[in-house]
Amino acid sequence: MPEGPSIVILREEVAGFTGQRIERAEGTAGLDKARLVGQTVRSFRSWGKQFLIELDEVSLRIHLLLFGSYRINERKDTVPRLSLGFANGGLNFYGCSVQFIEGSLDEAYDWSADVMSDAWDSRATLKKLRARPRLLACDALLDQTLFSGSGNIIKNEVLFRTRIHPLSLIGELPAAKLRELTREVRTYSFEFLQWKREGTLKAHWLAHTRTTCPRCGIPFVRAKSLGRSKRRSFYCERCQKRYGDSDEIAVEAPVAEA
Template identity: 85%
Template sequence: MPEGPSIVILREEVAAFTGKAVERAEGNSKLDKSRLVGQTVQSFRSWGKHFLIELDDVSLRIHLLLFGSYRINERKQSSPRLSLGFANGELNFYACSVQFIEGPLDEAYEWSADVMGDAWDSRAVLKKLRARPRLLACDALLDQTLFSGSGNIIKNEVLFRTRIHPLSLIGELPAAKLRELAKEVRVYSFDFLRWKREGKLKANWLAHTKTTCPRCKIPFVKAKSLGRSKRRAFYCERCQKRHGDSEKVSVNAPVAEE
């Protein structure tokens, strides 16, 4: 599943279509595609993993889900979910979710939650985190209402960087450690973006998909389905400290969120 930084790259790659009118709208999406023809692209925006196309009187929300993809000025052999044609090229989306958003985007989104956005507000996310003390750290970093754009790569890498065990309870983290966690999600997201542009993202992974802790030189724990989010996790039992009811929380039965 593409994470926030990858959607920022998509937004940048399609900039040439800004201000262009949609001349053709096709695909196997069940949306009324005829409504799009003749409308002008006012802007391309992103909120976390959502790619947003703002048109004259409606916006499109595209989520690439687990296996979605896109092509600019070229096509795959499979049928697109949505294909938009412009005078200067075309934009094709595959295996994704496509929805209309009625009304202003500023009324539909809380921009301060987007870890890649200019409106990111760390104080607001800290307030939300403190209100959910029984939330597991591994689940917090995948909660899009807290960290919009953070995905499994960001989760594993940030928890390793901050030396936080994924089964730690948010309410048990020291205040300084909680602030560090919130800050590092944004810092790592921009590292992710830079490495993705350079084609060096995987080369810079320290924990995600790795087998050995680069700090302790011992095997990582690999969990196939961790927390309520049930996503893969890679972590070190020695240097990533487990905060909270560690004897009451297990990989298979995480503490329920209050």
């Protein structure tokens, strides 16, 4: 599943269509595509893992899910979920969710939760984290109401950087460690963006998909389904400290995207 920095790159790649009129709209998406024809693209935006196309009368929300993809000015052999044609090219989206959003995007989204946004508010995120003490660290970093745009790569890398065991309870983290965790999610997300642009992202991974801890030289634990989010995790039992005993507490589930 593309994470927030990858959607920022998509937003940048299609910026040339801003101000263009949609001349053709087709695909397998179950919405009124005729409604899109004739509308002008006012802006391309992103909120976390969601790609947003703001039009004259409505907006489009596109989520690439686990295996979605897109093509600019070209098509794959398969039928697109949504294809938008402009005078100077076209956008094609595959294997994704497509929905209309009525009304203002600024009213529909909490931009302060988006780790890539200028409106990101770390204090608000800390307040929300403190209100959910039974949330596991590995689930907190995948919760889109807390860290919109953070995905499994960011989760594994940030927990390793901050030396936090993924099964730690948020409420048991010392105040300084919780602030460090919150700060590092945003810091790593922008490094992710830079490395993705350069094509060197995987070369910088310290934990995600790795077999050996670069600090301790011992094998990583490679969990196929960890926490309530049930996502792959890679971590070191020696240098990543476990805060609290989550085995004895009924932990809560993260809030995933709709």
